[in-house]
Amino acid sequence: MADKFWYVVMVPMVYVSVAWCLFWIVARIAEVLRSPGLPRTLRIFPDGKSLHEPPSAPMAGAFWDAFTMPSVRKTKPLFWAFLIAFHIAFLLLILAHLDILPQVKIMPKDSEHMLGNGVVGVVITVSLFYFLVRRFRTPVREITVPGDYLILFLLLCVAVSGDIISWGNSWTDSGFVMTKKDFAGYLDSLVKFTFADPRQYLSGAHYSVIGTHVLLANLFLLYLPFSKIMHAFFAVPLNKLRRG
Template sequence: MPYRRAMALCPVRSAPNPSPLALCPLRFALCPVLFIREAIVQTLIYFILVPMVYIAFATFFIGTTLRLIKIFREPKHPAPLQVYPEKKPQWLWALHDTFLFPSVRRHKPVLWIFLMAFHTCLLFLIIGHLELFGEIAIFQIVPHEIFLGQGYIGLILAVALLYFLFRRFSSPVRDLSVSEDYYLLILLFLIVIFGSQMDWARRWYGYEEMMVEDYQAYLWSLLTLRPDLPVAVTDSGHSFMLVLHIFFANVFLIFFPFSQSIHSFLSLPMNKLRRG
């Protein structure tokens, strides 16, 4: 593959009837340079799409597990003292607080709308990525194509992330923000925008060089530990978007265990603790 593409770019080989001027030593010397450059690019693409994916998932699972073990081994929070505790289904209330954000709805309704839109679309996006591994009957109760939302899921996610980012540039949110908050939101936005571009190109622009089957073949090869990159993955107009999408997703997975994002695993237990 690198050789073919480099030869296609070579000023000598690409000319149908090369003139003596085209065969001058300077231009001829560019062929090895192009070949080396193409080989480096292809090696980098392979590293991002295969080894870095395994590294990212290993870091995510091992790092998150160790972080949670450390958190749960810390001294227990004392039980709340209630004179006449009222019996309630506390786990149901904890689920309500975790997924519906009632306190945010009461005090910041605009933020609540964006939070609900973001988390709902994120759920649909996760379902879409799971369906890339094959048909899952429970998800097809309502028949649909992969991905859900006809491209609008990614658009809503991108708008929501921009809202979360820009609101941190004004007080009082800015005073409570740290650098990690900005880095995380920018990283998530880059993941979403490059991933959505592939879906938009296929659905809205009729640019179908890379089909869902190509993604499935690539992901299945990773899952079965027999990595293989279909030609459509590495040699189509979508390639650079896919590589950037996966690169930023890898960075996020590596960063996750050491960031505030770990709170997503702790929201339900903390709400249960708060409810008593």
């Protein structure tokens, strides 16, 4: 029974979650694109010079604002530090997961660690913990809705279970050690739609931890298109509106 459950979680549910996530992301973006635009500017003016001339590279400015968050840096530097650390670590984490594919060769095949040797996951976990704690403090607490806690809690669980996989690999000398090659077998089978049982590649008691990590990641993907994480796709266009 347990084997069947983990198989559903680690194979069919992954496909459903990814397809669902991609479909709704596209649908959400299309909804915005299909809506009427506003025929006038919504910009604000960071300086007076731009009044009589076209704004200098507003798209570059929008990217700058979206990726460096200068207003946050200026007014809440600690929050900004965690935001930057989180976003950089998140990008590295995506890269690290892609690196599991046998075709990508950043880390050696027999490596027991992902890119960053577990540090990336820890940075994400600590940042998420900070974001969550921050939500319990006034005045942010007053504006927080249950969905804000849910997405943070879900992400935190995904990150912690990922950390456990990472730490587990270094805690033991035998039985639980899995290399990049083992994970690559699982991911490769997913990419190639072989529907093979992940047990073939991932052995030992560690399997349920990986299953839990995949289950949480699936839930995250299912919820992502309806969450505020969609700002990943809209941060630049939004900042472009402000830049003119």
